[in-house]
Amino acid sequence: MKRMIALGFEGSANKIGVGIVTLDGAILSNPRHTYITPPGHGFLPRETAQHHLQHILPLIKSALKTAQITPDEIDCLCYTKGPGMGAPLQVAAVVVRILSQLWKKPIVAVNHCVAHIEMGRVVTGANDPVVLYVSGGNTQVIAYSEGRYRIFGETIDIAVGNCLDRFARVLTLSNDPSPGYNIEQLAKKGVNFVELPYVVKGMDVSFSGILSYMEATAPEKLKNNECTPADLCYSLQETVFAMLVEITERAMAHCDKKDVLIVGGVGCNERLQEMMRTMCSERGGNLFATDDRYCIDNGAMIAYTGLLAYAHGEMTPLEESTFTQRFRTDDVQAVWREDKNSSNMNGKEEGEIQCQ
Structure with missing residues (x-):
């Protein structure tokens, strides 16, 4: 054929x-x-x-x-x-x-x-995971149910990638190959953790307040030698990624799933993958992720x-x-995906959302 x-x-x-x-x-x-x-x-x-x-x-x-x-x-x-x-x-x-x-x-x-x-599923072989979609324009925790990809949690303002990109402008980091990548490399050199706002609201997250705080305080902190640019990048990553791990784990518990698939441009970040892999391992599951290709x-x-x-x-x-x-x-x-899951829909009322 x-x-x-x-x-x-x-x-x-x-x-x-x-x-x-x-x-x-x-x-x-x-x-x-x-x-x-x-x-x-x-x-x-x-x-x-x-x-x-x-x-x-x-x-x-x-x-x-x-x-x-x-x-x-x-x-x-x-x-x-x-x-x-x-x-x-x-x-x-x-x-x-x-x-x-x-x-x-x-x-x-x-x-x-x-x-x-779908690209993440076919490349990694993940069957029916909870999906963390993180990019410059989107931040969502997703799971498939009854013919659609349902959003269980998301950002209520700006995306996590947008938060990282805009902080890179504060430090005037290069946009080649991407500001998020350069933040990741600089964060590996950070040693001092700077406490930042941590905003999780149920299944949702907010990044605009963290960004505003960083934009307002970072220049003064750097001027007074309270921390280095690497410390700020390290602290920002640790904070926002911890928020993402928290809402993803909550969705896993809600859907009774053990596996996670990370997709989107921010999903290339090795530190995010490491934190998510640790959480999945503790729950007896697996993390599926891909590289920048x-x-x-x-x-x-x-x-x-x-x-x-x-x-x-x-x-x-x-x-x-x-x-x-x-x-x-x-x-x-x-x-x-409907044909593969049609048998699971029997006996459910219209509009009822359950994870398959």
């Missing part, structure tokens, strides 16, 4: 990626390019979109060449519908429409968050998730191939 192949576009933030995958999870190619700004600066939507426009066509050519396929062999074209930044999202949405008409291929719109989960935004995760949906009859009409900055994880009907 002919293998099913999808080409996917990811461009929701400062990375533009093109991936080509098969339905069994084989990644044929996965090139990407990152928009890197000067130290102390973030990336703005308009300039990021211009970066994506500049690099998307070379990435398409590179992906096809590496995968050694032609457009005729592609079954569907997938793109990130959202969530993300509006202008960068628009680039992939426009390109996928054009290619759909040129190549006569169907379109599949993909939720960015769900794509991270799959944690960080990439086109393969969009292609694979879109192909899962396409194989179950899902397609997006051309006139509906839009983009949105707000697209909740639990808005998606995960049709590719």
Whole structure:
């Protein structure tokens, strides 16, 4: 039988990626390019979109060449519908429409968050874990139940990655390869723990107060030699990661699960993985995590998730191939998982949420 192949576009933030995958999870190619700004600066939507426009066509050519396929062999074209930044999202949405008409291929719109989960599951082999999704724009604790990925806890203000990135600007750390990575490396040299606000509210967390406290006090502490930049990075990581471990463990107890899967760009952080692995081990479970090839935004995760949906009859009409900055994880009907869990739904009332 002919293998099913999808080409996917990811461009929701400062990375533009093109991936080509098969339905069994084989990644044929996965090139990407990152928009890197000067130290102390973030990336703005308009300039990021211009970066994506500049690099998307070379990435398409590179992906096809590496995968050694032609457009005729592609079954569907997938793109990130959202969530993300509006202008960068628009680039992939426009390109996928054009290619759909040129190549006569169907379109599949993909939720960015769900794509991270499915990529993590196929790469690590995790079956049905509690998922901690941590990135520059999102922080959620998720578990699958009755056809959808349900959010059991999340940030009530800014994402953990945004908190780390913005603190990196305070220290004017380099954005190459990413501010979060440079904080992680500096934190390894920290020795003195600085007590910071710790804000957990039930299943949810808040990072804006920690960031505001750091922005207000860090310059004075550094000026008076009360601590070093490494101490501050170390203290920030230990605090925010402890908060994430706490709400993840609470979700595990609620869902009666022992395994955890970490996805998203912050999921590359080795210290976060270490803390989560210790917690999982104490509960008799396992931690599943990946490296920066799959944690960080990439086109393969969009292609694979879109192909899962396409194989179950899902397609997006051309006139509906839009983009949105707000697209909740639990808005998606995960049709590719329903068949495997349909027997578990018998006898449950409509609307009842239970972890399978």
